[in-house]
Amino acid sequence: MIQLTNIEKYYANKGVKNYVLRLVTTTINQGEFVSIMGPSGAGKSTLLNIIGMLEEPTYGIYNFLGEDVTNLNERKRIELYRNHIGFVFQAYHLIDEMTVYENIEAPLLYKKVGSAERASRIADLLDRFNMVAKKDLFPNQLSGGQQQLVGIARALAAQPSIILADEPTGNLQSAQAEEIMSLFKKLNEEEGITIIQVTHSEKNAQYGSRILHIADGLIKEDMAVVA
């Protein structure tokens, strides 16, 4: 599903190249649950951003669903966002002016999903996440864990094939974190959604099927999680 070949990313500063990623080559298949781990500044988030096409690599080739997406134009990229990729953020990034319901609805509006279909999908998601009673609340009226649930629901609304999560539990207490991670695991196992997450926590990484250890921009270790 995702094929990265010799991906490099550096920032040139006064002629000195500061490498963030070096010669990253890896393949992620449909249905995998990959955790990217490593110390601060290792390039984890940059790698995730490149996978999510939020940043472009300086060098290297990136194939997404068999298509070269290294230099994609805006229109094509947004098509991919609408149909294949869901984002989950550490800081939740819900739109403050929208209610829970509207936040979940937004991607469907961009995808031009019909209103009946929209209503049923949202109802389904709210039901699944036990948020029906909270659908008319604004994000600042929810706890962090609840906000992240909405964030995930929003990412799922468009029925993506892959979810990219940047430290999804970074701001949460451990109980809430466990809840979110179990949810990811369930989505991965029951619905076959590919999940790539960046995490600091060894414990969270254990929920996945594979761990990529990154340090100083290089993949140091690529190991499968033994259940």
Add this chain to the structure above:
Amino acid sequence: MFRLNLKIALRNLWRNRGITSINVGGLAIALAAFILVILYFTYETSFDKTNPNYNNIYVVGRIEPDFKTNYTSPPFAKAIKQHLPEVENAGITKRGFFEFSMKNGKNTLFAKNFMQADYNAAKILDLKPTGGLEKPPGNVERLSYLSKENMRALFPDKTDNKPEIVGMGASNSGITSKINGSITNNLHSNITFDGISIGNEIGKGENYGYNNYTTYIQVKPGTDVANLEQKITDLYRKELLKGETDQKTIAEIKGVSTFLDPLANLHLRPKAGNDAPYKILIALSILGILILVIACINFTNLSIAQATKRAKEVGIKKVMGAYRFQLTAQFLVEIFIQCFVATILGLTLAELSLPYFNNLFQVNLSIWTTENDLCWQLPLILCVITLIAGTYPALVLSGFKPALVLKGNFSTSKQSSWLRNGLLVFQFSIAVIFIIGLFIINSQLKYMRSEDLGFTANQVVYIKNISMFNKPETFAPVRDKILKIPGIKSATVATDIPDGAEGGANGYTFEGVKSSLDFIDVDFDYFETLDIKLKEGRFFSKSFPADTTNGAVVNESTVAKYGMKNPVGKTIRGCNIDYKIVGVVKDFKAQGFESAVKPTIYSIKNPCGNYKTQIMVKIEGNKMSSALAALKAQWLQINPKDGEDFRYEFLDDLYGKLFKKQEQLQSVFFGAALLTIFIAVLGLFAFAKYITNGRIKEIAVRKILGASDIQIFSLINSSFFIMVLIANVISWPLAYVITKRWLETFAYRIDLPILPFISSALITILLTVITVSIQARKAVKANPVDALKYE
């Protein structure tokens, strides 16, 4: 989608309602000013536009070697129509030159301008008597009409359109006249009148010397006007040269030419006359546009200042699959909503301030009529301001890169700070220019009001009169009777009163030098009544009978013009009279402050002069009302020829009208200064709010490091302080040049003072410090722990 965006927009605006109302309010005020300006502009530029031949009508004027004039003579129009085929029609009009009364029983009307026009002119000018324009039938010389308003004043109960007989002048004069009907007096036209008489031919028998008429021509569409102008000049010279043999006169005639002035130019910038109204209109329009642009800039500024708040939304929407243009459109719609509200508010404000504006500019504008074009102008303005105010923020906001925005710790302040600072400096520069301008206009007006005029208009009453008193003996009995009234100190009659009116001019020879002098024909006590100061010699006096035949008084400017030494007793020749100079008076500003005092000669006898009809009396202040009452009661006995209609005006009021234009300017500048300061401060207020919010963390850290409140206040203020200082430095030279040019339009003016420049700096700096400190206070008072807790 649209509904959701609308909801977000409204929630967002509501959440930031402080800034939103500043935004919308500032724009609304500017729009109100702009609406007034376009109303005025449309009105001023559309005089006579209802005339079906608007673009083909011209006034024919003369160019003499030293002046241009619209006054021409009756035979000229006839000659033009006869000889030039491209002229479809030509006609003449004549203004009423003096005020007279018309009576119907107890109803009295004073007609200041009872115009005359020939039938052709009436046709060209699209005059519309009730029932249609008629050609006077063969046996009737004239058809006279009164304007509808005047007709109603004289005949309040009249419902039909039948002719009426009215009394002319005093009721004892026994003169009556027939009024054939009423006529529309279009105030939105160059041709206005109290009444008009239309004849098949007017000015019959008057030759080319009688330049008292205005000639209008209507040319065929598509005529080459420059070519026609040349042909008319040739024709004019040919006509004047007929039968002329004197070589000198022939040479003079060759120096005369004519011009064509389109009807469209007559109101604002006639070729013969000054184009000050046009300049004022242009200045006012620029002002209106400027204010609107500043408000739009404010808007842009504030929208960008709020960018950080919206950045996250943009980032998220982009990763959810929103195209950039969708986001641009969303922001534009948001700004459009605000502009729309501002327009409605602006319209309301304009409506509220319209009476004041109408009073100031002596117009009668209204928003709610279809003819003022607002119905298409307003939507256009709305769209334009939305684009001006909205394009940049919409593009900036929709251009955020999600990867940057979503990482957190996103700040736009660095990116666009030079732009926002620049905009703020620009706003304050404009405000400073208006403040300085206002101060300088105020000083000049104060100077004009307090400066010694050289004569005293106070307590001098000007009496309107139509009898002529060219000979002192005819005025003597009138004066005697007037002086019997207690409280009246002196009375005189002259051709002109010092209210800014231009006197006549003629050539005078002194010791072999011939030069043109203004002349004013006066009677005894003229100088005494006006309290004019004597420099040498004496005033006219009844004890010197020769004064009434060849006595003359000159002013200082005349002495300077001829370089006279010891002028008293010497002879100056003009109008075939050898005048003996009996006295020299100090210059007095009869024409106001804009032109220098003209070299003038005052005489009692002047065959080349005009009619002495302007009576002036000096009355003791505490007996003013009783004296006026007595004059009114006895006027019929005092001045039987003028009749029972005693009408007067105070000379200082009349002279004060000379300041009207400047007072208008003062009001405009006052309004503009207030508006620009207000809008600039609004912008500053929101900007400071934004900046302090962005620096809350920095302030908290500094406080922990031991900074005092004062230090933090000065820290936040310093950047704004510098910006306002820069704005002042930029606008000083500009204001200097502009105000200097304005002051140069006065012959008598103040020296350009420094104080306004300093005060403008102080005012703007003070306003800045207050505004910023109000905002900074919150950040300074906050507990640093709160600010540092969230990370």
